[in-house]
Amino acid sequence: MLPTFSLPPRFLGGCASDPGTATFCIAGIPFDLGVTNRSGAREGPQAVRRASRMLADGANPAGWSDPAQMSxxxxxxxxxxxxxxxRSLEMIEQQAAGIGHLLAVGGDHTITLALLRALVKRTGPVGLVHFDAHIDTWPDNFGQKLAHGSPFFHALREGLVDPRRMIQIGIRSPMPREVYDWTVGQGVTIVTAEQVHAQGPQWVAEAIGRVVGEGLTYLSFDIDAIDPGQAPGTGTPEVGGLFTWQVMAILRRLAGLRFVGMDVVEVAPAYDVSEITALAAASILWQYLTLRPLDKL
Incomplete structure (x- = not known):
């Protein structure tokens, strides 16, 4: 086996399975036209692929599953x-439509709207586990209706997500009161970053399980859910966030949920330090694969 630094710059250094028969597919979506602060998330997919090579030399001790050996x-x-x-959202939707189980790497959070549009045509409305510092249900982003602060406003309005099966974790940014009230009024459950710190990963995982239940569920992870001290490479950092150990501990406790797709977004490597943000994103993908998500829709 080659040392990790010599592996090809693909996810986990390999992933050469036939897309037509592979159980899971990884795709980069280098889109950051929807950012409202610092641009640069278009470089996220390649940074995450490079960092993921660190995870290619063994199994996950939590269950001993090895994503590098998966299809x-x-x-x-x-x-x-x-x-x-x-037009970019239309193209993303079209390209995602023919993919069975997709793990997408952004790019900014606007892309999730297109991914959900494609997925829900096959599954019907899904539950949503959403990690983020921001609520992302703004109806308007400085005059722009389609941007990274609004994907779930549109997803809820379009019926892509069942609001009673939607939970947001890590929320802590400034926001208009009317946006918060509208979101909660739809039936969405919000878990703040402070609640994560106070209650712990087990409590959070149990809350997620209660909300999404046994139905088909999508995972969307904005890397700014993590505190900028541990994930600085993002465009809209917010202090007081989750620690990476908390994120991994929560994810490990979600085994058994019926996940049918996921994304990791908002990695902006120009602001990163020693690839720690990109590695966090790669580790989230790696951990997700070890949860044994559904391989058939």
């Missing part, structure tokens, strides 16, 4: 329409 295809990056948000 995974790295599809490269999706095509986008330069400078055009609506």
């Amino acid at each position: 995974i295809a790295d599809l490269g990056d999706f095509s986008l329409a330069l400078g055009d948000i609506p």
Whole structure:
């Protein structure tokens, strides 16, 4: 086996399975036209792939499953329409539509709307586990209707997500009171970062299980859910966030949920330090694969 630094710059250094037969597919979506603070998440997919090579030399001790030995295809990056948000979302939806179980690497959080549109055509409305510092249900982002602060406003309005089966974890940013009230009024459960710190990973995992239940569920992880002291490479950092050990402990406790797809977004390597943000994102993907998500929809 090659040393990790010599592995190809694909997810886990390999993932050369046939996309037509692979159980899981990885795709980068280098889109960051929807950011409202610092740009640069378009570079996230390649940074996460490079960092993921650190995870290719053994199994996860929590269950002894080894993602590097799974049937995974790295599809490269999706095509986008330069400078055009609506058209880019259409293209993302079209490219995601034919993929069975997709793990997407952003890119900013706007992409999740297109991914959910594609998924729900096959599954019907899904539950949602959403890690983030931000509520992402703003109806408007400085005059732009489609941006990284609004994917779940549209997802809820379009019926892509069952609000009674949607839970947000790590929320702590400033927000308009009316946006918070609208979100909770839809039936969404919000767990703040302070609650995570006070109650612990087991409590959070149990809350997630109660909310999403046994139905099909999507996982969307904005890397700024993690405190910027441990994940500085992101465009809209917020202090007081989750620690990486808490994130991994929560995810490990979600085995058995019926996950049918996921994304990790908002990694902006220009602001990273020693690849720690990219490694955190890669580790979230790696941990997700060891949860044994559904391989058939």
